[in-house]
Amino acid sequence: MQVPTVGCSLRGVSMSGVGIPPGCRAFCSLSHSGLHCGGRNVQGTDLCYQALVAWAGGLVLPPPLVPVVPVSLAGSTNDTGGRLEPAPEPQRDQTLRQQGPLASPIPAGHPAVPTKPAGPWRDCAEAHRAGHEQSGVYELRLGRHVVSAWCEQQLEGGGWTVIQRRQDGSVNFFTTWQHYKVGFGQPDGEHWLGLEPVYQLTSRGDHELLVLLEDWGGRGARAHYDGFSLEPESDHYRLRLGQYHGDAGDSLSWHNDKPFSTVDRDRDSYSGNCALYQRGGWWYHACAHSNLNGVWHRGGHYRSRYQDGVYWAEFRGGAYSLKKAAMLIRPLRL
Ligand SMILES: [Ca+2]
Helix, strand or coil: CCCCCECHHHCCCCCCCCCCCCCHHHCCEEECCEEECCCCCCHHHCHHHHHHHHHCCCCCCCCCCCCCCCHHHHHHHCCCCCCCCCCCHHHHHHHHHCCCCCCCCCCCCCCCCCCCCCCCECCHHHHHHCCCCCCEEEEEEECCEEEEEEEECCHHHCCEEEEEEECCCCCCCCCCHHHHHHCEECCCCCEECCHHHHHHHHCCCCEEEEEEEECCCCCEEEEEECCEEECCHHHCCCEEECCEEECCCCCCHHHCCCCCEECCECCCCCCCCHHHHHCCCECCCCCCCEECCCECCCCCECCCCCCCECEEHHHHCCCECCCEEEEEEEECCC
């Protein structure tokens, strides 16, 4: 891997700046020929590299890789002479297991008794209030349209609408703006509810977002945001996020206030096309700390030219493709 270098236009510019973590100066340095990362082969596995990419956004950049080692694990890889190879798998898993018990399970996707309760409903929360406490596929009325969605009615008081789910790789998420707009997949399986339906839902009032993740060892994690909404299509379904809480690590706030990008609608902050490299639509910045719409690589660690897995960098890193992921929203209770 070539040492990342940005153009000579950066000569004389200090590396310190907004978003540059303390310590980066130790190995990110300027030289007469430009900005180098100190001769280290940092690739996309280095937080400093990621900061460099963000800082130098729009200039000549290497492929859009982002931190693939969670902060909690970064310290365990500092004895590799700068090559930041992934730690041996058994060692890494041990580290993770020490961090605590499993979080809440991912919605199973298949109810014990399939139901299709009367509707259509305003949202899953309304159905729950009406006494429908069985998780399953419900019909929701959004404007003039009726869409099918999975309602998670047992988890933490119920009333959750699942807007995204990955669990078995059965659906191709490398698709176009129009599909991401209207939705695709199956509500009782892998599913993308659709940007327009989610916009319609979240434009009615304040919502919260719950992201549930599970790795291939069965370890779960969650990220909760106490605010979640999308702007209308005219603003490219720009993401508006509230405060993060949880144990997964916050891999979405970096994407706050970013428009949605797909392979055919590049609205990201990177000179190239993040959705093309990462093979899925997302609220890319330059490019991502998370992409739950990437390629569902079986087994976790994957080898790919670009960082295109289903990942949440602060949980298992960008080079680890998660087994399960789900995004659920619910109106905030006043
Ligand atoms: Ca771009």
